[in-house]
Amino acid sequence: MKIPIRLITLAAFAVLAAAPAARAGDLAQAFGCYAGVNAAWLQGPGADFPVDVEGAGNVKMSLSPHLSATGMLAYGFSHSYLRWDVDARVTATDVDNPNFNVFLGIGYRGGSIDQLQPGEWAPSAGFGWRPSPEKFPAFTFVGKASYGLKSSNQITYLGGRYALPFNPFK
Amino acid sequence: MDPIRFLTMAGLNVPALKAALEWAKKNDPAQAAEIQTLLDQLDAPIQPAAILDLAAHILPEAANIVRGKLDPRAHAGDAA
Numbered sequence: 001m002k003i004p005i006r007l008i009t010l011a012a013f014a015v016l017a018a019a020p021a022a023r024a025g026d027l028a029q030a031f032g033c034y035a036g037v038n039a040a041w042l043q044g045p046g047a048d049f050p051v052d053v054e055g056a057g058n059v060k061m062s063l064s065p066h067l068s069a070t071g072m073l074a075y076g077f078s079h080s081y082l083r084w085d086v087d088a089r090v091t092a093t094d095v096d097n098p099n100f101n102v103f104l105g106i107g108y109r110g111g112s113i114d115q116l117q118p119g120e121w122a123p124s125a126g127f128g129w130r131p132s133p134e135k136f137p138a139f140t141f142v143g144k145a146s147y148g149l150k151s152s153n154q155i156t157y158l159g160g161r162y163a164l165p166f167n168p169f170k
Numbered sequence: 171m172d173p174i175r176f177l178t179m180a181g182l183n184v185p186a187l188k189a190a191l192e193w194a195k196k197n198d199p200a201q202a203a204e205i206q207t208l209l210d211q212l213d214a215p216i217q218p219a220a221i222l223d224l225a226a227h228i229l230p231e232a233a234n235i236v237r238g239k240l241d242p243r244a245h246a247g248d249a250a
Contacts, residue, residue: 023238030242034249060248064231064241066224068248090228091245093208098244100194100201102208125187128246129194129201142250143190156186161249 027061028169034058034140036161038074040083044153047115052076054083056159065095068103083116083155085109085146087124099130109146109155120150128161138163188212 038054056074063069071086087107093100103126110119126144130137140163145156188209195205234241 023240026240026242030240032248036249058249060245062242062245062248063235065243066228067231067235068245070248070250072250089248090224091243091247092224094204095243095245097201097204099246100198100204101245101247102191103245103247103250125184126247126250127187127191127194128249129198130246131194131198140246140249141194142247143187144250145184145187158190159250163249 024169028167030061030063031167031169032060032062033164033166034060034161035164036142036159038157038159040074040076040155040157042115042153042155044148044151047151047153049079049115052078052081054157054159056161058161066091070105070107079113079115081111081113081116083109083111085122099133100128102127105146107146109148115153118150120148122146122148122155184212 035055035057038056040052040054042049042052054074054076056072058070058072060068060070068089068091069087070089072084074083075081076083085107086109087105089103089105091101091103093102095101105124105126107122107124108119109122110116124144124146126142129141130139131141132139140161141158142161143156143158145154147154191205191209195202195209198205231241
């Protein structure tokens with residue numbers, strides 16, 4: 001199972017790496033960055049800690065109606081760790097609904113403490129939901145679960161994100 | 171095989187995902203219909219035609235990305 005997922009992931013990132021050929025206007029529309037907090041659970045062989053509160057920063061490039069590339073860096077306050085991941089994602093719901101979607105992803109993740117190592121490939125699933133797009137257009141609820149192919153550890157988090165007014169392509 | 175069994179076999183916390191979707195459905199009537207459709211799809215068997223349909227969408231999109239033709243959308247889940 002590992003080899004096909006690695007191949008699919010590498011193929012996905014090869015496609016995404018071609019995106020810089022795009023027009024600057026498209027890139028400005030595709031890019032987004034967010035800051036927020038997570039409640040995170042890490043479960044698996046030798047890696048259990050019940051829950052941690054994380055501060056998180058995310059970047060995303062929406063490249064087509066279904067395909068996106070994302071990255072996240074999070075700091076766990078109780079266990080003093082840094083955790084990161086990069087994903088290629090496929091939207092599994094209505095691609096024209098900006099307020100709710102579910103995605104499936106494949107990517108690579110790692111972190112600064114033993115429980116979050118080694119760095120590994122991890123399939124994932126999650127969702128995003130903007131509960132009040134009129135009153136709070138920048139706020140999004142998010143959730144994601146990923147499974148490490150090497151460690152067999154599962155990382156699940158629920159969180160809130162605020163869209164930051166920063167775009168290097170504008 | 172249904173998608174929930176497939177995702178659970180992959181190690182994903184599907185019950186937590188379903189609980190979160192149920193919570194979102196209850197708290198956002200505007201999205202309730204789509205979320206319910208999704209929950210129904212999670213419970214339904216995977217149809218080969220659905221996989222082919224998704225592939226038929228994704229492959230041309232990947233080709234467009236390689237050619238530098240982007241068609242960005244505002245996906246709420248990209249913030250995760």
